[in-house]
Amino acid sequence: MTDADKIIAAIPVESYIGRFVVLKRKGNNLWGLCPFHGEKTPSFSVAPQKGIYKCFGCGVGGNVITFAKDFNKLSFPEALKLLADFAGIELSRQPHRPGEDDRKRAFIELHLWAHKLYRSAFGGSDAERYTKSRGIQERAVEAFELGYAPDQTRYLESKLNERYRNEPQLLAKAIENLTVIGLTGRNDSDTYNRFRDRLIFPIKDLRGQVIAFGGRLVREKENAGKYINSPETPLFNKSNSVYRLGEAAQAIRKEGFVIVCEGYLDVLGLFEVGLENAVAPLGTAFTGEQAKQIKRFADNVTFFLDNDNAGTEAVYKSLRIARKANLAIKVVHPLAPGDKQDPFDLSRKLSPEEMRFLVQQAHSEVKFLVWYFFQFKYNVSDLSQKKQALVDFYDYVRILETELERDEFLKTAAGALQIEVQILRKDFTTPVQGGKTAGAWLNQPEPAVARTAAVSSKPKPVSKQEKEIIAMLVRFPDLGDEQMLLSEIPWENENAYLLYSFFHDRLRTGEAYSWQNLNAAMQFLPDNLGALLAEIMMDYEAAFDQAESLTPAEAKRNLRQLVRSLAIQALDKRIQDRQKIIGSEEKRGADIEELMLEQQQDIDKRTQWFRAQ
Template identity: 30%
Template sequence: MISRITIDKIFETARVEEVIGDFVQLKKSGTNYKGLSPFTDERSPSFMVSPVKQIWKDFSSGKGGTVVSFLMEHEHFTYPEAIKFLAKKYGIEIEETEQTSEDKEQANERESLYLVSEFAKEYFHTTLLKTEEGKAIGLSYFKERGFTDETIKKFDLGYSPDSWDAFTSHAIKKGYKLEFLEKTGLSIVKEEKQFDRFKGRVMFPIVSMSGRTLGFGGRILTSDKKAAKYLNSPESDIYHKSKVLYGIFHAKQSIAKEDNCYLVEGYTDVIQFHQTGIHNVVSSSGTALTSEQIRLVNRLTKNITVLFDGDTAGLRASLRGIDLILEQGMNVKICTFPEGEDPDSFSRKNSLEELTLYLEENAKDFITFKASLLAKDAKNDPIKKSETIHDMVNSIAKIPDVIKREVYIKECSRIMDISEQVLFNTLAQVLRKEQKDASKRAEVPQEAFEVISSEKKIEKVDVQFQLEQKIIQLLLLYGDVEEDFEELIMETDEKGEIILKPEIHKSRVFEKIYLDLQEDEIEFMNPEFKDLYFEVVNRFNQNPEAKAETFVTELNPEMASAVTNFLMEEERYSLSDWERKEIYVKKKELTIAQMVSETILNLRRHLVSQKISELSEVMKQEDNPEKESGLQEIVDYISLKKVLSNKLNRVL
């Protein structure tokens, strides 16, 4: 168990904007930060982070909470793992008991896979540095590639012994289950035998954006033509190669800082760039680029530079990935290295200054690059030139931004010496075809339609739910605020008629709400709101000046998420940036007392209306012996409702 003192220290030290900033590119928006949702595929920001409240809210998926809940949602950490991650990030000492084999067995399956992968990473790294075989074969290979000891340690490079079951046997002896060794793909199980998948290979651990070990890439060092040169972990519950970029953990901060990401092909390309001094680089690990991988980069920057070696044949195949990047609304540049060179070899032969200068001078805009590449083939052949232009227009059609499309059309017209009008007409045809194809895919077969009534059923609004929700929100947002409340006291005038006499009382919002609801013996109907109401009121009673965001860290994850929804509701409107459109919204802080009084009166009136309806139903029963007294009770409630309505009109 982690002590409460340690947890409190972590919450006091950790900055939600810093931690989330490692995973999402955040931009200042007033007192808050906004960015693209890391949980959904979107192009307009709906993700908000509040440094003042130290919470976050994703309006597209509905998720929200503290810095810990973000790590639990985004990285699938357990609560203790999220706490440990933050402790490590901020250099906070944490006390914990060593995990026993029983604890390992009790961990859920995903966590077991993470534990096994982490153990394997340490095993391969230790084998590389501490065993004779590892040093003679694995370490000498990395040294030949020019990797320093610091680089080898930074990327946790390793070596798997050239023995059938060296790793598997060692892992089982240490208490790790064969079931999880098989599910991660580290071990292959056939009948009664098991052996190591990565036997005799140098190892490249593949880690998530937060540094969790997901899988491995292994390179064979022998000239065995039957074995694959590179071998990756198979798909598992924790490793999905289409959603992972090699090097993203070490590159994320640099990508956000430089506002650009270099995309290369192999593991050694990434490592060599890092060693030279360029850190904003990731790799698709030899797989075809996917939308999910591009979205990982898109959270950190809108700019991506794709680096290719001088192999022209490979270039054409890779150009398909460019269209995927354009579809995400990103800015793409392409840089090629001299023939026979790749990012790994070129960075080895050049200093940081030379490499940086080369990248700056040779990175071309995608349209310029594509035109020069395809034009080589076309030469004086009109048909091939026509195909090249069509290819370029198809790529431009992928860009969602209308202005960018027009700019690229003009550039394409200049480069290919063809009229803009023809290109715009071709673009329009391509876009129409794409829309038509999309419509066809979305069409539902005729027989799937059901006959439905023409009378549309209107969903009834749950008034009590909304009013209870509003009271919780007022408590959380303004519970500690002291306000002047106008109390309307019922008195009888000289003629015997009821009048409302105003009296001003100063009190905190939470006191006003609590005393008013207690006076009328009003209880919440929604069980979640009821629990949250008493939790919040109790905390304010203990410390009247407490802020809701300070005790959100002590609530259970479900309650904390609900509290965040209320606390961040106001931030939803800042996403629209109304003031830029010269629409000025009245701040709620200016009318807190009015909102509180209005909400309580509305709840009272609603409950009285409910009581009138209930009594009216009882009065409809013919054999009701208390009909006369019941009718009088209805009359009294109607009078009370009228008084409440008058009070409410006065408040409004």
């Protein structure tokens, strides 16, 4: 039994999905609102008997592994590990070096132990008094699992001494690991706690495991940073991690976008006013890796940083990174000088409705950039500064992917500068040093491949006959011997053909799946084919789960009828398309004799098929 088989057998799909979706029974299946797209009427169905789910609104589907992978935006191995941890299953495949997983588990366990200590120390502490003074409510304290690190140099070590009182070797190893994961530092003579007298924010990975901490001073101290984070460790990489991305995942799906703030309190403040789709970088400027992490959950990002000079510059740098990750961008910013305001401050002053309105009215990427270059950064009333502003603006325009976007940015800039857009277009394409142009490709035609992709027609949906043929082949494996009949199937949908080929190839090699164990095939299928298989299983579950309702002869007869029905549909389409060509060619006086002959042959063939039925 494979690891995937163990997980599928151990975790009922309805119990795992039920942790995230409210499910109500209707007939044999359970129904709820789809977690992958917004809807008001439940179209998300879970079939406990088959161990699968299917949304009839957006088309997603699969088994418990597929759900964990797509819901948490994980790779297949990551989803297996997540579910194995959830079910307490030991995975058989361990690609890491011997002892590496044990070491990481020890680090995670130590983080969890410290997290519980900090949580238990919060009640009645200076950290609790600080949160109350900032108007932070109990709901946010619980949701963010806030804690307190007492103002003691060796607080964690003293607690370890209590824990391992009679186990000196375990004690020594645990103290050593505290230093490895950055909770303690070491001076010449001894260790000291990194977090002291601070409000503690646990930092979790996408699987919900505590992997680091952030700490804010609860009172001002000389030569002490207001905020500190855990250092880089075997579990924690600041540049790759996004604060509360995993916890905000469901709200991000619901809202359709991510709000990127500067720090912990900003995220908490937005949470308290109902904007639970907020996240933050971790003590670093926004990075490309963080943009990729966000891209796994949403295509749209709204930057809501401080409005002071440093915050404004941070927005601009973040925009370039987000643009390279192909994220659609908006910016919450007053586009004017004024007193410093951050999201947390605003959340204390404005109502939830006013905060949501502020985010909804976020400026477009180009509007912010035009203000940034032509008002904030440069004084365009000075000709030399105006020229430099345009040079920098053009530099940003170069990273845009389409001619439409580039031209839109130039039009907006022209409007802001009150000059003709043709002047900017010409200036943008004027050769500069080295003989190159700032954007000579502005008027170049798009590659043929891109044009073809843009006008390509929407793929045809999978037909009822195509789905039934696949279902018949799986339910009655002997039909795989009907090679001549199967070779006549005129597949219209590529996914249907690929799924058919998957099962047909396994029939030929003696690795056939039965109707009862189709769930096991999901792990070998890409998401689109897994969703199609889930749909087929649900569509034909009632018919094929009954006692033998078809004899082999009846099954063969049904298959022949399905193939013939598809063939007639394909023939009708060919006749209709050719008739249009005949009409067009006849109008321009072309010779249509050969076309007419082909048309009559197809019409005769269609007549013969109907007579044979």
